[in-house]
Amino acid sequence: MKKISITLAVLLAAVATSSTAFAKEKVYKIATDAAYAPFSFKIDGAYTGIDVDVLAAIAKTEGFKYELTPMNFNGIIPGIVSGQLDGAIAGMTITKKRAKVLDFSNGYYESGVVPVVKADSKIATKADLKDQRFAVKKGTTSADWANSNRKELNATIRYFDDSASMFQEVINGNADVAFEDYPVIAYKISLDKTPVLKLAGDKLTSAQFGFGVKKGQNAELISKFNDGLAKIKADGTYEKILNKYQ
Template identity: 55%
Template sequence: MKKALFTVLSCLLALTVSACGSSGQSQSTSGNDSSNGAAAPAESSAPAKEKYVFGTDATYPPFEFEKDGKYVGIDIDLLNAIAEAEGFEIEIKPMDFKGIIPGITSKQLDGAAAGISITDERKQVIDFSEPYYQAGLSLVVRADNETIKNPEDLKGKTIAIKKGTTGAKFAEELAQKYGAEIKYFDDSPAMFQEVVNGNADVTLEDYPVVSYKIAVDPNSNLKIVGDRLNGDYYGIGVAKGNEELLKKINDGLKKVQESGKYDEIIKTYLGEQK
């Protein structure tokens, strides 16, 4: 009798251990094996997009400026379109123009879109995309100024100019040639205001920039005089040697131009002209 009772208790103990083991295995399986029980949430297999930091001068309409808390303009819209076409992301970092090229060379920026004229001097320290816009400098005076028509009229005059620009270099050459004085400023609005206030006689600025300013602000009290002084082309600047990013920008620029998006961007800010 005792032997029979012992046998029954042993069987019950074995069944209990077996049931506990089965329960533990079931919990483990349902928690880690998506093929048994509720499926685990699927993880995204898409790789994170590459992100690049681009500098810009946000006081340079129509190429870059701030509106309703956002950065917009030809350069910004173009850069966004290129990034979308090539599948990368951008972060815009606004700064004074004079700090943009040093920012690229010091690797604080991956590149810049800021109405940057392509010059041999700049090509020594940064790489450029294919040209995307022909600008060219113009003489700009107060609307009531009738004494300055061309560079020869700059003798004894005062030129307001933005630091670090091709306009500054051109102004320095004109000042040396015709005996003019130069005043330097950090941004275009400040140099324009200096001319309007009568503290400078003339400034030099890229034609589309000042043309846009006069068109959108009838009270600008400025006018363009004479022919364009040169035919500079704008390019997107990239840290020297970054062939991967440069290729993405050039490939994206071509796609944007071929799709008609480029013309759409230009028309938004400058009408039908290119």
């Protein structure tokens, strides 16, 4: 009887340990930009895009779970730093400034800032940006570029929470030029049968998008992202995702 009791106790302990481990399975809270086609945007009530699909493919490959949290970009980095978010994949350019508070993955997409104007605008070069009215999205590298060049170009700047509002400001004639990541505006223009916007010259910068977490934390998640990214590039999944949106 004593032997049976000990065996039963061992089994119950094993079940309890297993149940506890299952209950504590980590679900990462990962942010993405709520409106940033072709990287993240909503179709028929569900989010899709390069960032959304890349994250899903990596999570599947590496076997981790996550809760996708779409939000305005300007709230993403504060959300990570405060601990409300575990990480973000949001068309986020890797910069020295951001690297002070975030740890980044390897770059997963090459981008760059370009000026965007109305289709009938005569603005065509950086020199033409002098004395113009800028529209920029808060918290972005596009906003950083506009701010750092404002004095040289004698420009005025207005800030917006999302790309759509920024572009509309240019379309309405309340701003002369907006600044956006090249793949975003190139995608938008490609969808328009009669484009009302156009690119004004070449990229002003060149940079990589990265997956970010709070500095000094979630090293395991960064490692999983990097490992998964390498795997989906090797097996062709990554290329298929890009081709879907280009």
